[in-house]
Amino acid sequence: MDRRLQIVMDAHDPRAVGDFWAHVLGYVQDPPPEGFATWEDTLRAWGLPEDRWNDAYAIVDPDGRGPRLFLQKVPEAKAGKNRLHLDVGLPGTAGHGGPPDRPAIRARAGELEALGATRVKEFDDAQQGYWIVMQDPEGNEFCLV
CATH class of the missing domain: 3.30.720 (Signal recognition particle alu RNA binding heterodimer, srp9/1)
Known part of the structure; x- marks a missing residue:
C-alpha cells in the first residue's frame, strides 16, 4: 500500500x-x-x-x-470547528455521481447516531446538493453525502 x-x-x-x-x-x-x-x-x-x-x-x-x-x-478537548473534514458516501457507492438518495443518507445518519455520532445539520440545496453534517463521538465534523 x-x-x-x-x-x-x-x-x-x-x-x-x-x-x-x-x-x-x-x-x-x-x-x-x-x-x-x-x-x-x-x-x-x-x-x-x-x-x-x-x-x-x-x-x-x-x-x-x-x-x-x-x-x-491528546489531553485537550476539541475546540472550535474542524479546518478539514471528511465527506463520507454510503457503503457500496462510488461517490458523487447521480442524484442523492436522501432516505438512504438519512438512514445511514441514524445508524451512525446509534454508534455515538451526532447529527448537526441537514443541507438540501438545488445547486450545491444534499448532505448531512455529523460529528463523531468526540465532536469531529464530517459530512454524509
Missing part, C-alpha cells in the same frame, strides 16, 4: 474513535507488525506500559486503496 497519505486525528480515546471510524469507512484495525499475533503482544514485547496501550490506534482499508487513519491520544 502506498502510504504517502495518512490522515491523523487527535482523540481522548483513540481505540473507541478508531472503531467508530472503522465502522463508518469499512476499515479494519491495522495489523500488528510481522512476528506478532496481536497488538497486545507487540506492545508488551516493546515494553510499553499497559496504561499507554491506547495512546495510538490505526485503521486501514482492507483492500489497500484508501489512506490509513491514525488516531493519537
Whole structure:
C-alpha cells in the first residue's frame, strides 16, 4: 500500500474513535507488525506500559486503496470547528455521481447516531446538493453525502 497519505486525528480515546471510524469507512484495525499475533503482544514485547496501550490506534482499508487513519491520544478537548473534514458516501457507492438518495443518507445518519455520532445539520440545496453534517463521538465534523 502506498502510504504517502495518512490522515491523523487527535482523540481522548483513540481505540473507541478508531472503531467508530472503522465502522463508518469499512476499515479494519491495522495489523500488528510481522512476528506478532496481536497488538497486545507487540506492545508488551516493546515494553510499553499497559496504561499507554491506547495512546495510538490505526485503521486501514482492507483492500489497500484508501489512506490509513491514525488516531493519537491528546489531553485537550476539541475546540472550535474542524479546518478539514471528511465527506463520507454510503457503503457500496462510488461517490458523487447521480442524484442523492436522501432516505438512504438519512438512514445511514441514524445508524451512525446509534454508534455515538451526532447529527448537526441537514443541507438540501438545488445547486450545491444534499448532505448531512455529523460529528463523531468526540465532536469531529464530517459530512454524509
